[in-house]
Amino acid sequence: MISIPDLRVILIDDNEVDLLLHEKLIAIQQISRTVLAFNNANKALEFLSSNITLPRIPPTVILLDIQMPEMDGFDFLEAFDSYPAKIKSQCHVIMVSSSLDYSDISRTYANPMVVKLLKKPLLAKELTSAVAEIFKDFS
Amino acid sequence: MKENRIRILYIDDEVHNLNAFKASFRRSYEIYTANSAQEGKQLLKSIDVHIIIADQKMPVSTGVEFFNEIKDILPDPMRILLTGYTDVEDIIDAINKGHIFSYIKKPWDEHELHRTIQNAFEIYATRKQLKEKIIELEKINDELNRFIYSTSHDLRSPLMSVLGIINLSRLDNSVTDPNGYLNMIEVCIQKLDGFIQKIIEYYRNSRLDVEYEKINFDHLLNECISQFKHQNTAIEFQVTVDQPVDFKGDTFRISVILNNLISNAVKYQKPDEVHPKVNMAVKVEPHKATLVISDNGIGILSEHLNNIFKMFFRSKNNNKPGSGIGLYIVKEALNKIGGTINVESKYGEGTQFEISIPNRNDFDS
Numbered sequence: 001m002i003s004i005p006d007l008r009v010i011l012i013d014d015n016e017v018d019l020l021l022h023e024k025l026i027a028i029q030q031i032s033r034t035v036l037a038f039n040n041a042n043k044a045l046e047f048l049s050s051n052i053t054l055p056r057i058p059p060t061v062i063l064l065d066i067q068m069p070e071m072d073g074f075d076f077l078e079a080f081d082s083y084p085a086k087i088k089s090q091c092h093v094i095m096v097s098s099s100l101d102y103s104d105i106s107r108t109y110a111n112p113m114v115v116k117l118l119k120k121p122l123l124a125k126e127l128t129s130a131v132a133e134i135f136k137d138f139s
Numbered sequence: 140m141k142e143n144r145i146r147i148l149y150i151d152d153e154v155h156n157l158n159a160f161k162a163s164f165r166r167s168y169e170i171y172t173a174n175s176a177q178e179g180k181q182l183l184k185s186i187d188v189h190i191i192i193a194d195q196k197m198p199v200s201t202g203v204e205f206f207n208e209i210k211d212i213l214p215d216p217m218r219i220l221l222t223g224y225t226d227v228e229d230i231i232d233a234i235n236k237g238h239i240f241s242y243i244k245k246p247w248d249e250h251e252l253h254r255t256i257q258n259a260f261e262i263y264a265t266r267k268q269l270k271e272k273i274i275e276l277e278k279i280n281d282e283l284n285r286f287i288y289s290t291s292h293d294l295r296s297p298l299m300s301v302l303g304i305i306n307l308s309r310l311d312n313s314v315t316d317p318n319g320y321l322n323m324i325e326v327c328i329q330k331l332d333g334f335i336q337k338i339i340e341y342y343r344n345s346r347l348d349v350e351y352e353k354i355n356f357d358h359l360l361n362e363c364i365s366q367f368k369h370q371n372t373a374i375e376f377q378v379t380v381d382q383p384v385d386f387k388g389d390t391f392r393i394s395v396i397l398n399n400l401i402s403n404a405v406k407y408q409k410p411d412e413v414h415p416k417v418n419m420a421v422k423v424e425p426h427k428a429t430l431v432i433s434d435n436g437i438g439i440l441s442e443h444l445n446n447i448f449k450m451f452f453r454s455k456n457n458n459k460p461g462s463g464i465g466l467y468i469v470k471e472a473l474n475k476i477g478g479t480i481n482v483e484s485k486y487g488e489g490t491q492f493e494i495s496i497p498n499r500n501d502f503d504s
Contacts, residue, residue, distance in 0.1 A: 015296065021303040028310050067292050098299040099292055120296070121303035124310055 006058040008034035012044045013065040029128045041071040057090040066097040092134045144169040145260045150179040151194040176200035195222035206237030217259035287342045337464045344472045351387045351499040356380045356421040363397045367405045374415045382423040387499040392472040399465040404434040433491035439484040
């Protein structure tokens with residue numbers, strides 16, 4: 001269980017089954033009560049830009065899939081990089097992929113916005129400890 | 140315009156030469172003529188010729204000047220220069236500026252000109268074939284790369300979803316499964332995924348450039364062991380690394396080799412062995428590293444030893460699941476980095492692999 005009261009998780013994945021799986025995992029592990037699922041990266045970006053008017057951005061974990069049609073995970077990161085620091089500083093990106101592609105793996109670790117790369121299938125333990133690691137200084 | 144005939148454009152300012160050329164060659168080739176470089180250029184816009192023959196001495200623009208002018212827009216046709224004079228300067232210019240194939244003296248000898256045309260066309264056709272082959276190869280290469288990428292993603296992604304569903308069903312206890320069907324599904328999926336991973340490994344080994352970097356064997360071996368330890372927790376792993384000098388090698392291929400050998404050592408253990416063991420010893424020298432991986436597992440039948448490195452070979456007297464591709468990949472990866480492998484095995488007692496890999500450290504090269 002993670003004790004950040006207003007923590008929210010944004011899921012970005014084109015695979016509906018994985019979205020559902022990850023949502024359930026987060027609920028079972030009691031990581032967060034707020035889960036926002038997007039099956040396309042553009043919609044997630046739109047949502048994040050609508051956050052700009054909020055007085056305070058809640059701490060956010062983004063579970064980002066790498067391979068998606070139209071806008072993939074790396075395209076998302078590139079677009080998100082131009083967002084105001086107010087939003088970016090509250091968002092922590094965990095990339096999720098079934099990829100074994102070397103270039104994808106090294107690209108993930110080369111990106112400063114990504115805190116971790118987790119392989120599918122996402123394991124409850126791994127997800128919880130990755131999120132706990134992000135917020136270890138907060139509690 | 141017939142497809143299979145050689146198409147020739149002949150440019151000369153003397154009309155009787157054009158006519159004579161046509162008379163001698165029209166039965167053998169498809170001939171177009173022009174009486175100035177200007178007219179020749181116009182014709183070339185609409186007709187795709189294989190060979191261009193031009194007279195050197197023409198008013199306005201000489202043969203060499205003409206060839207020089209068209210060489211960038213029309214690099215493919217073969218060029219033959221005809222001239223009544225043998226001026227060395229002209230010949231030098233023709234070769235350097237006009238990229239001509241051959242230089243023929245006027246009046247031409249019919250046989251010689253025939254031969255020259257035939258030779259020129261042969262080169263033209265060969266070059267064209269080569270170009271087509273290169274384009275085709277580039278396309279296949281590109282498709283293969285996309286195939287590997289999509290194998291590693293599109294085929295694996297649904298499998299990972301299935302594994303995720305199985306994991307979830309265990310977490311929330313929502314499925315009653317007294318006969319353990321979910322476990323069976325999981326085992327099958329993992330087997331299938333293992334095979335996909337081997338295919339990707341194979342292609343990556345054959346296509347990725349070799350890259351040398353510093354390798355710490357202690358670290359690399361422990362990383363490999365941690366991947367397989369859970370498959371059989373009874374196994375005692377022993378690692379001895381003697382690395383007094385730096386070692387440089389291809390990390391990807393060396394870890395592929397170690398992964399496959401250690402995975403085999405773990406998999407092919409005797410079911411009733413009380414002290415299953417896997418020993419790994421590394422000795423690094425300035426010019427090479429020697430790795431010995433041995434186990435006290437089921438061993439390999441001596442009549443099978445010659446075949447274990449062949450693609451899809453599987454020993455029939457064991458019930459272990461395998462793709463028959465692991466040791467083949469080991470052998471291929473060693474070929475890429477200039478290494479060698481030796482195997483000794485006694486059926487029922489164990490197997491030992493000895494690998495030698497060249498050290499690409501800077502002192503050496």
